[in-house]
Amino acid sequence: MSLGSASMDNKINPLSNDLSKPSSKPSNKLPSNKRQPWHLDKSVAPRLSKEITILGAGIAGCTTAVALAKRGFNVRVIDRHPSAGSEGAGNNQAVVYPKLSPRDDLLPRINLSSMKFASDYYKPFWDRDVGQQCGVLVLPESEKTASDFKIIGERFADQPGFVQLQNNSELRGVSGLNLVAKQGLFFPQLGWLPPAEVCQQLLAQQGIPLLRADIHKIVYSDNHWQLLEANGDLFLTSESLVIANAFDCLQFEQTAFLPLTQLRGQITELQQSPASSTLKTVICGEGYITPQHKGVHSCGATYNKGVFTTELRPIDHQTNLEQMSRTDEGLGEAIGPQDIASLSGRANYRCTTKDYLPIVGPVPNVPQLLEDYAPLRRDARCEITSLGSYLPNLYVHCGMGSRGLSYAPLTSEVLAAEIAGETLPIEDELRLAMHPARFLIRDLKKKRI
Numbered sequence: 001m002s003l004g005s006a007s008m009d010n011k012i013n014p015l016s017n018d019l020s021k022p023s024s025k026p027s028n029k030l031p032s033n034k035r036q037p038w039h040l041d042k043s044v045a046p047r048l049s050k051e052i053t054i055l056g057a058g059i060a061g062c063t064t065a066v067a068l069a070k071r072g073f074n075v076r077v078i079d080r081h082p083s084a085g086s087e088g089a090g091n092n093q094a095v096v097y098p099k100l101s102p103r104d105d106l107l108p109r110i111n112l113s114s115m116k117f118a119s120d121y122y123k124p125f126w127d128r129d130v131g132q133q134c135g136v137l138v139l140p141e142s143e144k145t146a147s148d149f150k151i152i153g154e155r156f157a158d159q160p161g162f163v164q165l166q167n168n169s170e171l172r173g174v175s176g177l178n179l180v181a182k183q184g185l186f187f188p189q190l191g192w193l194p195p196a197e198v199c200q201q202l203l204a205q206q207g208i209p210l211l212r213a214d215i216h217k218i219v220y221s222d223n224h225w226q227l228l229e230a231n232g233d234l235f236l237t238s239e240s241l242v243i244a245n246a247f248d249c250l251q252f253e254q255t256a257f258l259p260l261t262q263l264r265g266q267i268t269e270l271q272q273s274p275a276s277s278t279l280k281t282v283i284c285g286e287g288y289i290t291p292q293h294k295g296v297h298s299c300g301a302t303y304n305k306g307v308f309t310t311e312l313r314p315i316d317h318q319t320n321l322e323q324m325s326r327t328d329e330g331l332g333e334a335i336g337p338q339d340i341a342s343l344s345g346r347a348n349y350r351c352t353t354k355d356y357l358p359i360v361g362p363v364p365n366v367p368q369l370l371e372d373y374a375p376l377r378r379d380a381r382c383e384i385t386s387l388g389s390y391l392p393n394l395y396v397h398c399g400m401g402s403r404g405l406s407y408a409p410l411t412s413e414v415l416a417a418e419i420a421g422e423t424l425p426i427e428d429e430l431r432l433a434m435h436p437a438r439f440l441i442r443d444l445k446k447k448r449i
Contacts, residue, residue, distance in 0.1 A: 035381070038373055038388040038441050039432060041362065045223075045392030050074045052419070053227070053238035056245035057084035057210055060397045062199040063408040064242055067416035069206040077203060078227070078235070079245075080214040084203055085196030087246070091267055091346055093290040093298040095282050096122065096190045096405050098136055100163070102151035106433040107356055113426060114403075114410045116162065119189040121409035122198075130201065131193035132291065137166075137175055139184045139285040139328055149185050163187050176280040179330040192282055192290045192298075193405060211236075218243075218252055218394075225394065240393040240419070243363070246351035247398075255396055257366050259354050259439055264307045265402065266316040266347040267300035275334040285327025287320055289335075299324055299335075300345070301402065310347045317343045352401040357434050359399040360411045361418060364437040365389040373444055380445035388437060395419065396436050 050073045054061045057079035069075045096118050101108035126133035140146035153165025164186045171179045174186055203210055213235045217228040224237040247262040249255040272292040279291045289299040302316045317340050325332030353359060368389035375382050397415055400407045417424050424431055443449045
C-alpha cells in the first residue's frame with residue numbers, strides 16, 4: 001500500500017514548452033460534486049484576451065506567472081518591491097521541506113504530490129548550482145514520530161530514490177555528523193534553495209516583466225479589474241487577475257473573507273565551525289539547519305503568533321539554538337556555544353490557513369454563494385441544484401505557510417491549468433481541499449455563518 005496520490009512525475013513537466021494553449025474561456029469542469037456543485041461557476045466570464053496580471057512576486061506569484069506564460073498568456077507581475085522574492089521568500093537558504101504521515105488524509109497526500117513535483121521542478125536550478133540538492137534528513141521528535149517513520153519507511157521501501165528509513169550509522173554517513181538519533185527519514189532528491197534568486201530567475205527565463213506598485217484596492221469595471229494605489233490612482237487594468245500577495249490579500253474586499261493568519265518567523269545565521277562544516281545535508285526536527293553556504297548555516301525557524309515586527313529578537317535566536325539541540329544532541333554539539341548578541345538572521349511573516357492547506361483557485365462571489373447555499377445551515381447533506389458564484393476572472397493563490405517552496409510548483413500548475421481550461425493535474429478530492437470557497441461551505445455546514 002502506497003501513501004497518498006499517484007506521483008506527479010508523469011503528469012506535467014512545468015519547465016517544458018509543450019503545454020497546451022489557453023482556451024477562449026476558463027473551463028468549469030472541476031471535480032464533480034453532484035449534490036452540492038459549489039465549485040462550478042454558474043456564469044463563467046468570457047476571456048477575450050490572454051492578458052493576465054499577477055499581484056505579488058513571491059514564490060506563489062512567480063511560479064504562477066511562469067505556468068501561465070508557458071501556456072501562451074501575456075503575463076505581467078506587480079510587487080511593491082523592485083526585486084522579486086523580497087519578503088517571505090527573502091531568506092538566503094530555504095528548505096524544500098518534506099512532511100509525510102502514515103495516514104492517508106488530504107494534507108499528507110497533498111504534501112506527497114507537492115514534494116515529488118517540486119523535486120523535479122527545482123532540478124534545473126540545482127544543476128546550475130542555485131542552492132543545493134543535498135538531501136533532507138528528518139529526525140523524529142518523539143517516540144510516536146519514530147513509530148510513524150517505521151510505517152512510512154515500510155510503505156516506501158520500494159522507492160529509495162524518494163525516501164529512505166535509515167539507522168544511526170546511515171544517518172551519520174549522510175549527514176557528516178555524529179548524530180545520536182536511532183533512525184530518521186532521508187529524502188535524497190530534496191535540498192535547499194535561495195528563494196529570491198529562484199523567483200528572479202523564473203521571471204527572467206520567461207521574460208516576464210515586474211512592475212513596481214503598492215496596490216491597495218481592486219475594482220471591477222467594464223470587464224476589467226482596476227488596480228488602484230494607496231492614493232486612489234489607477235495603476236493599470238487587467239482582464240484577468242491573480243492575487244498572490246500572501247496575507248495582504250485581506251486588504252481587498254473580494255478576498256477579505258479568507259481565514260488567514262500572519263505568523264512571524266525568525267531564522268538564525270550561524271558561522272560555520274570546524275565541527276559544523278562537515279554537515280552535508282539539511283537536518284529537520286523541531287527546527288532545521290542547512291549545510292554551510294559561504295561559511296554560514298541557516299537554522300530556524302520560530303513561530304511567533306501575535307508578534308508583528310521584523311526586528312531580530314535575541315530570544316528567538318535562543319529558541320532556534322535550543323531547537324537544534326533538542327533535534328539531536330550530536331547536532332547541538334556540532335553547533336556548540338554561541339554568543340546570542342552577535343548572531344544575525346532574518347525575520348518575516350508566513351501566511352497560514354486554519355487547515356494548513358494552500359488556497360488556490362477562483363474567488364467566490366461571497367454574498368451570492370452564501371445565499372445560494374444557505375440550506376446547508378439546516379442540512380449539511382442536502383442536495384442543492386445551483387452552481388457556485390464566482391467573480392469574473394479573479395483568482396487567488398496564497399496560504400502556503402512555511403512550505404511555499406514545496407507547494408508552489410504544483411499549486412501553480414493547478415491554477416494555471418484551471419485558468420487555461422485544461423484537465424487538472426491532481427485528483428479531484430485534493431483539488432477541492434485547496435479551493436478558496438471551501439471555508440464558506442464548511443462554515444455554512446457548521447452554522448458558523
